[in-house]
Amino acid sequence: MAIIELLNQDMKQAMKDKDKVKLSVIRMVKASIQNEAIKQKKDALSEEEELTVLARELKQRKDSLHEFKEAGREDLVSKLEEEIKIIQAYMPEQLSDDELEQIVVQTIEEVQAESKKDMGKVMSALMPKVKGKAEGARVNQFVQQHLQ
Structure with a gap:
């Protein structure tokens, strides 16, 4: 619906x-x-x-x-x-930290990101996957943790 x-x-x-x-x-x-x-x-x-x-x-x-x-x-x-x-109440269920981390790691591998310079590439590929299920700031935080 x-x-x-x-x-x-x-x-x-x-x-x-x-x-x-x-x-x-x-x-x-x-x-x-x-x-x-x-x-x-x-x-x-x-x-x-x-x-x-x-x-x-x-x-x-x-x-x-x-x-x-x-x-x-x-x-x-x-x-x-x-x-x-x-x-x-109208939003989809939010992703847990483990689920979000798994999606972040998978997306980093998909776009072959290696450093923080690739942050934009990762975020643009990742945000459509988690739209409505995780806030952008939270997603950004996880990506930064995994990109050194």
Whole structure:
């Protein structure tokens, strides 16, 4: 089932349950997906493109969460943490450290990378494989560990 269809179902359920926070988050995410489709001049996005939008929304909230924690805004921190949980429910299951490391090592061998100079080559081959399943910063960290 496409993410947008799942969002539509959950939006209806949130309306019935009078869950204002979930409803608000789902509406924002749906709007982002629809805006991306308009931007790309498409009727609908592929599931991979929907995942890209979801990942962007999640990253924005995590960045904001970090900023609010530093500023001591606990009222906004709890709200954002709830929004993050809601969005994460639509993301694929995240890769464990072992799984990610295995994919990183395999990709390094595939592109025959030998040093940190090959970082871009490795990342460009690796990111499509882990899209939505691991954050870019985490992937970058593993690649740097394996490239000396």
